[in-house]
Amino acid sequence: MTGAAPLLFERYGHVALITLNRPEALNAFTGDMGELWSERYRECDRDDSIRAVVVTGNGRAFCAGADMSGGADTFDTHDSANFSSSPVLPAWKVRKPVIAAMNGHAIGLGFSLALQCDFRFAATDSKYGLIQSRRGVLADGCSHWLLPRLIGVEAAMEMLVLGRTLTSDELAEKGLAREILPAAQVLPAALSFADEIASQSSPLIAAMSKRLLWDGLGMSLDAMDAKESQWLQHTMGKADAIEGGRAFAERRAPRWQSQVNSDWPEG
Structure with a gap:
């Protein structure tokens, strides 16, 4: 070029x-x-x-x-x-x-x-x-x-x-x-x-939501229910889940810790 x-x-x-x-x-x-x-x-x-x-x-x-x-x-x-x-x-x-x-x-x-x-x-x-x-x-x-x-x-x-x-x-x-x-x-x-x-959305959750939405265009309701449930379970108890509640209670901006690549769910 x-x-x-x-x-x-x-x-x-x-x-x-x-x-x-x-x-x-x-x-x-x-x-x-x-x-x-x-x-x-x-x-x-x-x-x-x-x-x-x-x-x-x-x-x-x-x-x-x-x-x-x-x-x-x-x-x-x-x-x-x-x-x-x-x-x-x-x-x-x-x-x-x-x-x-x-x-x-x-x-x-x-x-x-x-x-x-x-x-x-x-x-x-x-x-x-x-x-x-x-x-x-x-x-x-x-x-x-x-x-x-x-x-x-x-x-x-x-x-x-x-x-x-x-x-x-x-x-x-x-x-x-x-x-x-x-x-x-x-x-x-x-x-x-x-x-x-x-700044406001957990990087991991934003990425996972995007992937579920796009993949969902070709999935059945039952398949989505299973995938969403699996991925929701993956996020529970993680650092961002704790930080989100803490930031809300303390009325401050969240300090997200998740990394899309290292924290991405399997399957």
């Missing part, structure tokens, strides 16, 4: 910030960007000092989708046996909560990758959507699995088949954004939300 890095990585206390860094191209997605993005997600999962992750874009867009500077060759035949519709490690595989701070337009793959996050903050006066049907290819990022679970089959069908762009208000109406804000306020709001998670 030459020139500026296509992706930046910073730390704010226990919060990691990943910034897509191709502002001149509206942060259009490239293979180099995807490799770095996946590496940073894996680092966030491994590093127990990181408790929440925020992803945003540099400039006036979050991500304008796949880099189409190749014109007709952009979606040419892809014969690789390792090809995946999700070119970034899905955010749901990161055990720390991941928040998309969509500071501007999020289109196509850019929107698919934001949908994989646990929370989304969106900018007013921006466009969002899965427009791939209007480019002659399928939507990506496991959106055919994810969207029906987020907004229902009919609404998902409309988005995937028609390929329309949505305004921020339409995004909020569908329940696909936690908060709609002026562009300049999106990242600060997302970082503040991430910091609340990092």
Whole structure:
């Protein structure tokens, strides 16, 4: 890679910030960007000092989708046996909560990758959507699995088949954004939300809750009951369970001791 890095990585206390860094191209997605993005997600999962992750874009867009500077060759035949519709490690595989701070337009793959996050903050006066049907290819990022679970089959069908762009208000109406804000306020709001998670919630419990919620999308009620019961038992009597009650009684902020990697339950 030459020139500026296509992706930046910073730390704010226990919060990691990943910034897509191709502002001149509206942060259009490239293979180099995807490799770095996946590496940073894996680092966030491994590093127990990181408790929440925020992803945003540099400039006036979050991500304008796949880099189409190749014109007709952009979606040419892809014969690789390792090809995946999700070119970034899905955010749901990161055990720390991941928040998309969509500071501007999020289109196509850019929107698919934001949908994989646990929370989304969106900018007013921006466009969002899965427009791939209007480019002659399928939507990506496991959106055919994810969207029906987020907004229902009919609404998902409309988005995937028609390929329309949505305004921020339409995004909020569908329940696909936690908060709609002026562009300049999106990242600060997302970082503040991430910091609340990092400081107020037990790191282990936040990670376990995230994993149960995502895994639960494909589990039966009985299977979830068994898993939740097993994992709840794992947390009882641990240092964070004692600290949570003590901090509440003493009316102070909790001092969490859990480590996601070393304290993760078996099975």
